[in-house]
Each structure stands twice: as C-alpha cells, then as structure tokens.
Amino acid sequence: MMVIFIRADGGNFIGLGHVMRMLVLAKELSSSHKVFFLCRDSSSDKEKYRSGIEKIIENNFIVITISEENVIGDILNLQEQYRAKLLITDSYEVNEEYFNILASHFKYTGYVDDTNKIKMNVSFIINQNFNAEYMDYSRNINFGTKLFLGTKYCMIREEFRNLRLENKMCKEKVTDVLLTLGGMDKDQNTLKILRKIKDTYSEYIHVVIGMAFDYDLERELIEISKINSNIKLYKNPIMSELMKKCDIAISACGSTLYELCSMRIPTIGVVVADNQEIIAKQMSENGIIIGGKWINTYENSEIRELLNYLIIKGDVRKGMISKQMNLVNINGVTLLKEEIEKMCI
Structure with missing residues (x-):
C-alpha cells in the first residue's frame, strides 16, 4: 500500500x-x-x-x-x-x-x-x-x-460508469434541456443564458446551481424559476440521473463535456476559462459539440438560435451522438x- x-x-x-x-x-x-x-x-x-x-x-x-x-x-x-x-x-x-x-x-x-x-x-x-x-x-x-x-x-465519475446506455435513442421531440456551467459562476453567465433561452421550444430547462455560486446569483435564479414554470433548479444533484433525462445540454467546456459524451447528449459548448478554449474549438470542428465559443463572443440571440436549431434538427443530434459514442x-x-x-x- x-x-x-x-x-x-x-x-x-x-x-x-x-x-x-x-x-x-x-x-x-x-x-x-x-x-x-x-x-x-x-x-x-x-x-x-x-x-x-x-x-x-x-x-x-x-x-x-x-x-x-x-x-x-x-x-x-x-x-x-x-x-x-x-x-x-x-x-x-x-x-x-x-x-x-x-x-x-x-x-x-x-x-x-x-x-x-x-x-x-x-x-x-x-x-x-x-x-x-x-x-x-x-x-x-x-x-x-x-x-x-x-x-x-x-x-x-463512478455514477456515469455504472450506467448502461447501449440502447439510448435520439428522441424525435426534445422535451428537456440541461444548463450547467460548473461549480463556480462569478460572472453570472448561468443567469444571462437562462434569460435568453427560457422561451425556447423545449418543455423544461434544468439548471444546475454549482457549489460555489454566490448567494445573489442563486437568489436571482430562484426568482426567475418562480416566474417560469418550465425552469427547474438543482443544487448538488446526481448529475448522471439529471443528464439521463435531458435531450440537449448547454455546458461549459471543461470535464463535463466528457460526461455529456458518455451520456450521449448533443451539446452547445460555452467557453468560460482559458484552458477550455482549444479543446472546445477542436471538438466543435469535429462535430462533437456545436458552438464552443467564449461566452462573451456569442451574439445576443445566438445561443437561443443554436438551441432551437438542435431542437428542430433531429438528424444533426443523431450525428453528434454517433461521434460521442466512441470518444470516451x-x-x-x-x-x-x-x-x-x-x-x-
């Protein structure tokens, strides 16, 4: 030992x-x-x-x-x-x-x-x-x-390794979208994105509140969820179970991308740290994710448009899933x- x-x-x-x-x-x-x-x-x-x-x-x-x-x-x-x-x-x-x-x-x-x-x-x-x-x-x-x-x-993580997804299919109708930007969000990007996508074609938007989110951000997210019944908030969830129910994700381009690939979830990548930039760019160029840009370089409605595009384009989602299957x-x-x-x- x-x-x-x-x-x-x-x-x-x-x-x-x-x-x-x-x-x-x-x-x-x-x-x-x-x-x-x-x-x-x-x-x-x-x-x-x-x-x-x-x-x-x-x-x-x-x-x-x-x-x-x-x-x-x-x-x-x-x-x-x-x-x-x-x-x-x-x-x-x-x-x-x-x-x-x-x-x-x-x-x-x-x-x-x-x-x-x-x-x-x-x-x-x-x-x-x-x-x-x-x-x-x-x-x-x-x-x-x-x-x-x-x-x-x-x-x-072990919770992902224990799942069996061999028969997971790409649903025709998207009902659930995941928004997760990591454990910290000092620039309140979760709130900024949520305000832009809350009226998309999906039925539910599942939002992860990270451990290091500050009190003001958490309070703002709670307030917006009270007004919009389609927004569901999660603090310290079992991520594998939450991902399992989602059809599309909007995610920071850190290690979460690999978990999303293991769960076969088409993803819009958002760069929030320097070390994510090259990885996001290459995964985007290879069609594993879409977007993959710095959060502050997205145009005002661009993330909402990308989300609606994935919701509508089932063939694009299927293509992304096929590339994810053998990646991780x-x-x-x-x-x-x-x-x-x-x-x-």
Whole structure:
C-alpha cells in the first residue's frame, strides 16, 4: 500500500474542476492505497478555497491544508511526516521550480496537465483531453516521463460508469434541456443564458446551481424559476440521473463535456476559462459539440438560435451522438490506476 498525496484546489474564483477530476482518481486509488489531499488555504480569505475543501471532505477524504504563501515548504514538511511515495498535482499554480524541488523528495511525481506550457520534471503526465495526443510534450518532459494521453484515460465519475446506455435513442421531440456551467459562476453567465433561452421550444430547462455560486446569483435564479414554470433548479444533484433525462445540454467546456459524451447528449459548448478554449474549438470542428465559443463572443440571440436549431434538427443530434459514442473510455480511470501502479509498485 502506497501513501499518496494529491494536491488540488477548488474555490469561488478558480472553480471546482481540478478537485472534481482528482476525486475520481482518488477514489480509484484509495481502494488499494492511502490517499491524502493537500489543499491551499488563505490566511486572509477563508472563503477562497472553502467550497473545494468541503467537496473533498464530503467525499470522505482527509484534507491537509497548506499555506498559499508557502506551498512547496509546507509540502516538504508534510513529506517528512508522512513519507508519501507519490505526489500527484492538479493545479495551474505551479512552475519549473515547484516540479524540480519536489521531484527529489518523492520517489514518483505526476502532473495532470491541460496546456503543455512549462517544463515538467515529473514521472508521469496525465492529460485526458480530446486534443492531448496531438500535443508535442518532448521539449517539456524528461526522457523517461510516461505519458497518459487522450480520452482513453478520461476520469469519469463512478455514477456515469455504472450506467448502461447501449440502447439510448435520439428522441424525435426534445422535451428537456440541461444548463450547467460548473461549480463556480462569478460572472453570472448561468443567469444571462437562462434569460435568453427560457422561451425556447423545449418543455423544461434544468439548471444546475454549482457549489460555489454566490448567494445573489442563486437568489436571482430562484426568482426567475418562480416566474417560469418550465425552469427547474438543482443544487448538488446526481448529475448522471439529471443528464439521463435531458435531450440537449448547454455546458461549459471543461470535464463535463466528457460526461455529456458518455451520456450521449448533443451539446452547445460555452467557453468560460482559458484552458477550455482549444479543446472546445477542436471538438466543435469535429462535430462533437456545436458552438464552443467564449461566452462573451456569442451574439445576443445566438445561443437561443443554436438551441432551437438542435431542437428542430433531429438528424444533426443523431450525428453528434454517433461521434460521442466512441470518444470516451468510461473506464479510463481504472486503466489509469493500473498504469500508475505498474509504474510505482
């Protein structure tokens, strides 16, 4: 049994994407190993990382907080105490120094990457994204660094892996639309989109309220749902069950896209973070999603028009579903665990 450190943060300004995908990997690894999460905490703003820490604790993992001013030093102090064999990092708040210093204090280190922008002195790289296999990592990694690239290594949550959708058909009549923009929405994009699509041809619009939505946004969403009986709100839902009932989704272009593909739901992509831009563009060009633009570049009625287009065009939805079917390996995290164990044990 290994002791494993997973370093990931989530919160009101950085979202919950890093935490959510690391929870998938942590659950798989914890069946055979001891896993601890290392999460930054802020001395000046206790709300900054609260939602991420709470999400991890909610999933029954131990969280050890580290200072955002002394990340490397705190990890080294914890390593003296716990003697972890493996450190896996999923954070954009890293640099070459971070990797170089920590590599000499752990037998193995891994990094969950999306962008391939800096030199990464690690034992392995995980990049689950659609475009990962087209990235040239050779200049940013060591000669012996293992690469786990592409959607064959998708970290899909267990609730999606347990579903059986072999016989799912594309309905002729669209009745249910999903709107989900992730755990955080500081620019109130959920409300902006909802106001534009509330009068579309669908019968119901199912809106996800993320863990890190602020009080004012949540209150506004509640008010609009009171006026429009077709709008249904969900806080901390079982996403697989909610997706199962929906015919079309409007979604941020993070890891949720892979869950939607596994559920075979035609999707209008909305980019809300820098790391989503390239993935959204390539998935859109390949007909896996439509749209895939930055939220602020959509014309006033464009998202509503795209939604109505998908509602009317059953053949387009069928084509998107056929492309989704073979994109994602729903057991990618199991494969990932096997590869990590093969390397580290």
